[in-house]
Amino acid sequence: MKTEPQAWLRLQEHASAQISPGFADRVLRAVRGEESPLIVAHFGMAIVTAALCLFAVLLFQARTSPDSAANLAGWKEIAAQASDFDQGL
Amino acid sequence: MRELIVAYQRRVAGFVYAITGRSDSIEDLAQMVFVKMARAINRLKAPEQFESWLFRLARNTCIDHLRRQKLRRIFTPFAPEHENVPEPDGAVDSEELDALRHALEQLRPKDRALLALVQEGRSHAEIAEICKTSVAAVKARLHRAREELRQHYQSDED
Numbered sequence: 747m748k749t750e751p752q753a754w755l756r757l758q759e760h761a762s763a764q765i766s767p768g769f770a771d772r773v774l775r776a777v778r779g780e781e782s783p784l785i786v787a788h789f790g791m792a793i794v795t796a797a798l799c800l801f802a803v804l805l806f807q808a809r810t811s812p813d814s815a816a817n818l819a820g821w822k823e824i825a826a827q828a829s830d831f832d833q834g835l
Numbered sequence: 836m837r838e839l840i841v842a843y844q845r846r847v848a849g850f851v852y853a854i855t856g857r858s859d860s861i862e863d864l865a866q867m868v869f870v871k872m873a874r875a876i877n878r879l880k881a882p883e884q885f886e887s888w889l890f891r892l893a894r895n896t897c898i899d900h901l902r903r904q905k906l907r908r909i910f911t912p913f914a915p916e917h918e919n920v921p922e923p924d925g926a927v928d929s930e931e932l933d934a935l936r937h938a939l940e941q942l943r944p945k946d947r948a949l950l951a952l953v954q955e956g957r958s959h960a961e962i963a964e965i966c967k968t969s970v971a972a973v974k975a976r977l978h979r980a981r982e983e984l985r986q987h988y989q990s991d992e993d
Contacts, residue, residue: 761852
């Protein structure tokens with residue numbers, strides 16, 4: 747006569763036999779594996795973003811500084827001409 | 836943490852198998868349960884409720900797995916011969932286990948989880964909390980699930 751409680755016991759035995767040796771260590775490795783790449787990814791993203799911003803600022807400065815110097819020189823010349831003109835009057 | 840996993844791995848495996856009915860997904864699902872446990876155990880406020888909390892994690896993981904599987908089948912349906920592929924030969928070596936597995940298969944996953952929680956010694960109040968329902972509802976559903984299981988189990992044995 748087969749009884750249901752015996753069957754539940756068999757089910758438990760069968761299921762636990764499917765867990766291969768070293769299971770707990772694999773779980774712990776999976777936990778660590780999930781955590782560390784996440785931290786690295788977060789820091790990596792922050793560093794890349796900061797580097798891109800710095801690069802953009804430097805590039806903008808490098809491109810605009812010769813123009814600014816030229817503009818300044820142009821204005822100085824105009825200011826000098828205006829001053830000469832004022833003195834001439 | 837390691838001791839905790841070793842202490843509960845057999846029970847969680849049995850619980851997962853009772854709900855999913857598949858030997859080949861026991862280890863993966865049990866691993867998912869313990870990974871969730873390891874990540875969330877610091878947030879457990881009442882350590883005396885650990886078992887109840889762990890089996891809630893296990894129940895939800897199995898139900899989600901079955902739900903995802905069902906959803907996946909909608910988008911990528913299997914050919915009829917690939918639906919409900921039986922367990923490989925030798926996977927289940929006991930007639931009575933086979934009968935119980937077939938009887939459980941006839942039940943809804945939530946009812947299977949209910950019966951598995953009872954097998955794990957959870958009280959009606961704990962099950963009500965795990966399933967987010969009332970104790971009266973648990974008793975009624977449990978009664979119905981037990982009756983269904985008994986019917987299918989007996990018909991399998993005949």
